[in-house]
Amino acid sequence: xxxxxxxxxxxxxxxxxxxxxxxxxxxxxxxxxxxxxxxxxxxxxxxxxxxxxxxxxxxxxxxxxxxxxxxxxxxxxxxxxxxxxxxxxxxxxxxxxxxxxxxxxxxxxxxxx
Amino acid sequence: xxxxxxxxxxxxxxxxxxxxxxxxxxxxxxxxxxxxxxxxxxxxxxxxxxxxxxxxxxxxxxxxxxxxxxxxxxxxxxxxxxxxxxxxxxxxxxxxxxxxxxxxxxxxxxx
Numbered sequence: 001x002x003x004x005x006x007x008x009x010x011x012x013x014x015x016x017x018x019x020x021x022x023x024x025x026x027x028x029x030x031x032x033x034x035x036x037x038x039x040x041x042x043x044x045x046x047x048x049x050x051x052x053x054x055x056x057x058x059x060x061x062x063x064x065x066x067x068x069x070x071x072x073x074x075x076x077x078x079x080x081x082x083x084x085x086x087x088x089x090x091x092x093x094x095x096x097x098x099x100x101x102x103x104x105x106x107x108x109x110x111x112x113x
Numbered sequence: 114x115x116x117x118x119x120x121x122x123x124x125x126x127x128x129x130x131x132x133x134x135x136x137x138x139x140x141x142x143x144x145x146x147x148x149x150x151x152x153x154x155x156x157x158x159x160x161x162x163x164x165x166x167x168x169x170x171x172x173x174x175x176x177x178x179x180x181x182x183x184x185x186x187x188x189x190x191x192x193x194x195x196x197x198x199x200x201x202x203x204x205x206x207x208x209x210x211x212x213x214x215x216x217x218x219x220x221x222x223x224x
Binding site: 060092102106 | 147156157158159162170171172173206211212214215216217
């Protein structure tokens with residue numbers, strides 16, 4: 001099974017600060033069809049997760065463009081350019097390239113400094 | 114798009130429970146569906162998947178105990194949970210296409 005390792009586990013930021021979260025995979029997430037099935041989710045407190053980014057870098061409809069995704073192969077990054085209060089919560093990466101099983105990263109909690 | 118789970122509750126170890134997920138706002142029959150769970154204070158775990166043609170796959174932790182199914186006429190997804198263990202205690206979410214999540218339903222396995 002693919003193991004996704006997220007760092008850091010906790011991230012403290014001030015409003016307006018730019019931050020990055022890393023997601024590293026135990027094997028390349030490049031599918032034989034040329035796509036890389038790596039998504040980013042945000043789970044706000046008490047809420048179900050929501051999709052932010054799919055296929056590494058594509059912004060889900062309605063998601064602010066301060067969120068961006070990048071990476072390839074085994075190394076991926078989610079960047080927030082100017083944290084806002086509504087961005088607080090736990091971020092997860094999830095892969096579908098080598099599914100089943102679909103696997104998640106352990107999560108990164110973004111909190112206010 | 115709306116996904117609404119139901120059927121959760123408190124159940125004793127070894128007993129059974131059936132979760133339902135009512136879908137609306139999209140062509141349910143055309144989409145594969147997942148159950149994802151989250152133990153209290155923990156991360157997300159994939160549980161089971163059913164394709165639009167009703168092919169199924171399961172996480173090793175639930176294989177042989179849980180059964181995912183769907184009724185396209187009723188736009189409803191199901192998860193039958195048998196031989197429940199304390200480690201199955203979690204919020205269970207039904208999801209479609211990663212973009213659409215239900216609010217989740219709590220399953221507590223305890224004597």
